[in-house]
Amino acid sequence: MIEKLVCVNCGAEYFPQSADAPNVWMTCPTCGPAEGILDFRYDLEAVRDSWLDKPLSKREHNHWRYAELLPLKETSLRTDWQVGWTPIVDAERLATELDLERVLLKDEGRNPSASFKDRASSVGVAHAMEVGANAIACASTGNAATSLACHAALAGIEANIFVPHTAPEPKLAQLLVFGARVFSVEGSYDQAYQLCSSACEQFGWYNRNCAINPVLVEGKKTAGLEIAEQVAAYGGVPDWVAVSIGDGCTIAGIWKGLSEMHALGMIDRLPRLLGVQAKEVAPIPYALEHGVLPEPGEGTTMADSIDVQVPRNWRKAVNALDSAHGRVVCVSDEQILAAIRLAGRHGVFAEPAAAAALAGVVEAVDAKIIEPHESVLVMITGSGLKDIRSSIRAGGEPLSIKPDLTSVEAAVENAM
Amino acid sequence: MIEKLVCVNCGAEYFPQSADAPNVWMTCPTCGPAEGILDFRYDLEAVRDSWLDKPLSKREHNHWRYAELLPLKETSLRTDWQVGWTPIVDAERLATELDLERVLLKDEGRNPSASFKDRASSVGVAHAMEVGANAIACASTGNAATSLACHAALAGIEANIFVPHTAPEPKLAQLLVFGARVFSVEGSYDQAYQLCSSACEQFGWYNRNCAINPVLVEGKKTAGLEIAEQVAAYGGVPDWVAVSIGDGCTIAGIWKGLSEMHALGMIDRLPRLLGVQAKEVAPIPYALEHGVLPEPGEGTTMADSIDVQVPRNWRKAVNALDSAHGRVVCVSDEQILAAIRLAGRHGVFAEPAAAAALAGVVEAVDAKIIEPHESVLVMITGSGLKDIRSSIRAGGEPLSIKPDLTSVEAAVENAM
Numbered sequence: 001m002i003e004k005l006v007c008v009n010c011g012a013e014y015f016p017q018s019a020d021a022p023n024v025w026m027t028c029p030t031c032g033p034a035e036g037i038l039d040f041r042y043d044l045e046a047v048r049d050s051w052l053d054k055p056l057s058k059r060e061h062n063h064w065r066y067a068e069l070l071p072l073k074e075t076s077l078r079t080d081w082q083v084g085w086t087p088i089v090d091a092e093r094l095a096t097e098l099d100l101e102r103v104l105l106k107d108e109g110r111n112p113s114a115s116f117k118d119r120a121s122s123v124g125v126a127h128a129m130e131v132g133a134n135a136i137a138c139a140s141t142g143n144a145a146t147s148l149a150c151h152a153a154l155a156g157i158e159a160n161i162f163v164p165h166t167a168p169e170p171k172l173a174q175l176l177v178f179g180a181r182v183f184s185v186e187g188s189y190d191q192a193y194q195l196c197s198s199a200c201e202q203f204g205w206y207n208r209n210c211a212i213n214p215v216l217v218e219g220k221k222t223a224g225l226e227i228a229e230q231v232a233a234y235g236g237v238p239d240w241v242a243v244s245i246g247d248g249c250t251i252a253g254i255w256k257g258l259s260e261m262h263a264l265g266m267i268d269r270l271p272r273l274l275g276v277q278a279k280e281v282a283p284i285p286y287a288l289e290h291g292v293l294p295e296p297g298e299g300t301t302m303a304d305s306i307d308v309q310v311p312r313n314w315r316k317a318v319n320a321l322d323s324a325h326g327r328v329v330c331v332s333d334e335q336i337l338a339a340i341r342l343a344g345r346h347g348v349f350a351e352p353a354a355a356a357a358l359a360g361v362v363e364a365v366d367a368k369i370i371e372p373h374e375s376v377l378v379m380i381t382g383s384g385l386k387d388i389r390s391s392i393r394a395g396g397e398p399l400s401i402k403p404d405l406t407s408v409e410a411a412v413e414n415a416m
Numbered sequence: 417m418i419e420k421l422v423c424v425n426c427g428a429e430y431f432p433q434s435a436d437a438p439n440v441w442m443t444c445p446t447c448g449p450a451e452g453i454l455d456f457r458y459d460l461e462a463v464r465d466s467w468l469d470k471p472l473s474k475r476e477h478n479h480w481r482y483a484e485l486l487p488l489k490e491t492s493l494r495t496d497w498q499v500g501w502t503p504i505v506d507a508e509r510l511a512t513e514l515d516l517e518r519v520l521l522k523d524e525g526r527n528p529s530a531s532f533k534d535r536a537s538s539v540g541v542a543h544a545m546e547v548g549a550n551a552i553a554c555a556s557t558g559n560a561a562t563s564l565a566c567h568a569a570l571a572g573i574e575a576n577i578f579v580p581h582t583a584p585e586p587k588l589a590q591l592l593v594f595g596a597r598v599f600s601v602e603g604s605y606d607q608a609y610q611l612c613s614s615a616c617e618q619f620g621w622y623n624r625n626c627a628i629n630p631v632l633v634e635g636k637k638t639a640g641l642e643i644a645e646q647v648a649a650y651g652g653v654p655d656w657v658a659v660s661i662g663d664g665c666t667i668a669g670i671w672k673g674l675s676e677m678h679a680l681g682m683i684d685r686l687p688r689l690l691g692v693q694a695k696e697v698a699p700i701p702y703a704l705e706h707g708v709l710p711e712p713g714e715g716t717t718m719a720d721s722i723d724v725q726v727p728r729n730w731r732k733a734v735n736a737l738d739s740a741h742g743r744v745v746c747v748s749d750e751q752i753l754a755a756i757r758l759a760g761r762h763g764v765f766a767e768p769a770a771a772a773a774l775a776g777v778v779e780a781v782d783a784k785i786i787e788p789h790e791s792v793l794v795m796i797t798g799s800g801l802k803d804i805r806s807s808i809r810a811g812g813e814p815l816s817i818k819p820d821l822t823s824v825e826a827a828v829e830n831a832m
Contacts, residue, residue: 036607061477082503082526082765090496093572110498110526113765114801154763156509161511176811177760177800183827188821199824343617344593347497347570349529358697383591385530385801388586395592401601409600 001046001068005214006040008033014038025071027212033197038214040071044263048260051264056229056299057118061085063119063222070123071218076130081154083122084222086110087379088230091346095375098365102375104234105348105358106227109383111176111290113143113150115351116223116250116381117240121147122209123219125155127234133206136159139189141167142305143382147414148208149178160205162196164189170388211312212250217253224257225379228267237267239374242274242364244356245284245328246382249274250368254379255320271377273326273372275317281307287314288321302333304391305353305382327369331359339363340394342386349384349391357381417462417484421454423447424731431453434563434596435577441487445629447473449613453732456487460679467680472645477501484674486539487634488629492546497570499538500638502526504646504669504793508543511791514568514781520650520762521637521774522643529559529566529590531767532639532666532797536626537563537786539635541571544622551576555605555824557583558721559798564624565594576621578612580605586804626665627728634671640673644683644795653683655790658690658780660772661700661744662722664733667691670795671736689742690786692732692776697723698746703730704737710827718749718806721769721798747775754778756810758798765800765807775795 005014005026016025028036059065064077074132097324107282111118121144128136135158138148145161152159159180163172164187175182184383200207204390210216230239242256243251255273262270275283280299287293296309313315321328331339336352339359350358357378364370384391399415401407421430423444432441444452461517463484475481479500480493484734487605511604514635528763539562545550551574554564561577568575575596579588591598616623624696626632655675663792671689678686693700703709712725727733738746747755752768755775759766773794780786800807815831817823 054681077436080506087498089570107528108439112523112526112763114503114530114799150763150765152765156507163814169808172814173804173807173811174765174800175813176808177756178763179489179761179827181831182814184814184816185819186816191819197748198821202821241498282479301773304709319575324803341595345595347566347594349566349590365580383530383801385799388589388804391589391593392585395589396598397577398588398592398598400600400602403601403607403611405611405614405618408599408611408618413596415597 001043001050002071003041003043006041008037011034011330025214027150033212033371037212039213040218040323042069042260043080044260045108048264056099058072062225064344065264066225067221068077069221069225071215072123072126072246076126078122078126080370081151082111083111085226088234089346089348090234094342094346098362099372100365100370100376101373102235102238103361104238104377105342105343105346106377107348108223108354108381109349113147114383114386115143116220116379117143117147119148119222120144120210120216120219121151121208124213124216125147125151127215128206129155129157131206133204134158135195135203136206136208136365137162137200138208139163139193141171143247144208144388145180145330146174149175149180153178153179154399160199163194164191178363192307195251206221210247216258220250220259224254225261227254231377235270235375238271238377240274240370240376241271242276242361242376244303244358244360245317245354245367246311246353247309248284248311248313250381252313252316269323271322273324274360274364274376275321275326276357277327277330278303278336278356279332281309283309283311284314284317285328285330286379287318287326302358303352304387305351306356327359327364329363329367329369331356335359335363337394340391343378343380348380350385351382351384352390354380354382385396417466418487418577419457419459422455422457424453432723436831439631444720444745449628456630458485458676460676463661464680465528477613479642482641485637485641487670488539488542489546490540493547494538494542497528497538499527499534501642503556504650506593506650510758510762514778515788516781516786516792517789518651518654519777520647520654520793521759521762521796522793523764524639524770526794529563530733530799530802531559531563532636532795533559533563534566535638536560536632536635537567538716539546539623540564540632541567541573542622545573547622549620549622550556550574550687551619552577552622552624553578553616554611555579557587560624560626562587562594563594565591565806568595573642576615577829578608580608601602628662633672636666637673637742639795640670641677643670644674644677647793650825651791654687654793655686656690656786656792657687657694658773658777658792659724660692660719660769662724662727662769663731664700664727665731667734668729668736668799684723686740689737689740690776690780690792691737691742691744692718692773693744693747694722695747695748697725699725700733701729701744701746703734704744709797719752719768719772720725720803721767722772745776745779745783746786747772751775751779753810754798756807759796760800764796766796766804767798767800767802770798771777808823
């Protein structure tokens with residue numbers, strides 16, 4: 001139930017039904033692809049009526065339940081792809097440890113390719129099919145690419161993935177198993193990115209790139225829609241939602257979903273956002289204060305999904321943080337490793353960028369940004385199985401023993 | 417709604433309410449732990465009444481929905497652990513390729529620790545808590561151990577895992593991140609196994625070992641219960657259910673669930689079972705024919721979860737295959753690698769033992785065991801993320817190109 005598309009740069013409005021611009025959905029023709037990112041707006045009155053007519057409570061438990069808030073025709077929905085409605089783990093012992101009212105871990109690792117990005121890619125691939133594309137492309141070695149390859153395989157359309165030739169073998173393996181065509185580019189990530197954009201233009205491939213394609217963020221948004229519904233069973237809207245920030249699009253998408261649910265009257269208040277960045281890769285705190293990005297730093301982090309010195313969607317992230325009375329904290333790789341263990345000890349296996357959000361909560365509690373007895377929902381954006389090398393660093397060593405009971409006993413006592 | 421426990425060896429019956437044997441639930445006191453495996457039997461009349469009263473269709477979508485068929489008190493159910501009700505992928509293109517009516521891939525990688533074994537471990541940990549154990553143990557480096565560590569972490573009880581010192585680092589990492597106490601035993605797997613059993617007796621730890629603990633198979637059974645419910649949306653009971661066989665307990669558990677649903681009238685017929693083993697590790701075809709295990713072979717397979725020369729539950733597996741008019745086929749590692757790619761190209765990322773089941777379907781179609789236009793459900797028992805090394809072997813090579821469009825075009829043409 002799209003009302004219009006708005007250019008986030010110039011404010012121009014585009015109407016899907018309009019004869020003037022029937023095909024505008026990618027970027028603003030006036031501002032161009034670099035600046036003219038569009039944003040979908042919906043007729044919320046109509047959505048409300050539709051939800052009264054067909055209540056959410058009677059719908060399937062996946063993210064297609066929010067059909068009216070997705071930029072897809074009803075016939076384009078792929079309800080056979082089980083994306084979203086990921087479980088929440090109520091980590092009661094952890095809440096006690098941190099002196100918080102409640103700590104909820106939303107486990108996005110339970111999506112089809114084991115990350116949050118499946119939300120975006122599933123909607124992107126469904127949209128690609130709606131507009132008649134027979135191939136889809138992106139430049140990435142991370143969860144965006146894996147989720148794209150997975151959903152392209154489900155759809156039976158071609159996925160073209162551009163990666164720098166330095167991409168690690170395990171990440172390539174997943175893409176190749178899903179049957180994607182993987183171009184290993186003799187150049188940098190930026191060259192791979194540019195080549196992907198050119199190839200999309202040249203060959204008519206659908207461009208799955210959140211920085212320019214506004215359809216993708218609508219998929220990410222579904223996490224915010226879900227949170228609004230699911231927290232009813234856990235004491236209502238939490239005081240905080242914690243999300244790690246890389247490109248900026250994830251936190252912005254989640255905020256959009258929460259805001260729409262608030263506007264629709266599904267929740268009576270909004271949480272604050274806790275943005276989390278890596279200490280060595282932290283452009284957002286500067287951007288939040290100064291309204292522009294800083295000069296790119298040289299640092300790096302083990303949390304590859306947020307290892308982004310020049311976030312393409314920084315403005316969206318800053319806007320979300322502003323309206324959410326948000327705060328940003330930064331965490332070291334050591335804190336991230338500790339948070340991998342912490343999440344694990346409460347039953348959730350998190351990849352570094354996901355554990356970073358939990359590390360940020362610990363940091364914010366220490367810094368008294370999050371106050372005692374507040375409640376927090378933490379987005380665990382991907383499974384620890386995605387990055388076994390980091391898990392090995394986090395895990396520590398087993399107890400080496402001889403095969404007899406005395407050794408068992410001694411090892412247990414020593415370990416205490 | 418347990419009626420009794422039956423010893424699968426001597427047929428002795430034990431009644432939970434009985435004053436004679438109030439604590440018998442592990443193994444038959446007469447036959448001993450090596451032979452006297454017990455089997456739970458339920459009062460199916462009472463189950464039927466309860467399901468009429470509280471229909472399954474109104475219950476939560478996880479495996480606790482089958483409360484009446486689990487060996488747990490109602491207060492012991494951990495409905496906050498989201499286990500089971502894993503999605504089915506209807507691989508239509510694959511069915512066409514294989515000239516089958518339907519190929520359904522049941523994606524068990526969507527469980528909490530990304531494998532089928534979460535079903536058993538969740539029920540086991542809940543039972544351990546019911547009987548007042550404060551620690552639980554097993555000997556394994558595979559999915560059984562990981563799922564145990566995960567659920568012990570969710571429960572907040574201690575997990576003790578015994579592994580041979582040769583266990584690969586990535587598998588240890590998951591266990592350690594989940595906070596398990598991992599004993600790396602200077603000895604063989606058999607020594608680790610024996611030491612675990614002794615330690616359970618000595619320290620009063622709960623023994624999560626499917627070969628002697630009958631509670632675990634009740635968890636595995638839930639996959640069969642689910643299949644019976646879920647296939648209604650996919651043309652009804654398929655002609656075949658394909659499962660790879662290692663220890664024998666998984667196929668037996670699934671068959672038990674299907675049989676109970678048939679006895680309850682929830683399905684009007686039963687599928688046949690297609691058991692799949694690795695060519696080099698195939699004791700079951702011999703056992704099926706001769707009623708005893710062969711001398712253990714020397715071979716091995718990349719599919720570690722089914723790399724079992726002496727299956728402890730071979731008799732259960734053989735019984736299941738017998739009553740299911742089942743067949744067993746054997747597949748090579750090359751066929752397993754091909755099946756990893758095949759499942760991937762249809763959107764499901766499978767570990768080798770899971771892909772083996774699909775490889776077996778291809779083999780059985782070639783051998784005309786599965787006939788044209790029949791339908792098959794394939795148990796994808798674990799995620800490919802569990803074994804990235806095999807995924808790398810399966811994946812193949814990316815297309816190396818220079819960063820220009822001409823190279824993209826040339827690579828696409830060459831690859832065709």
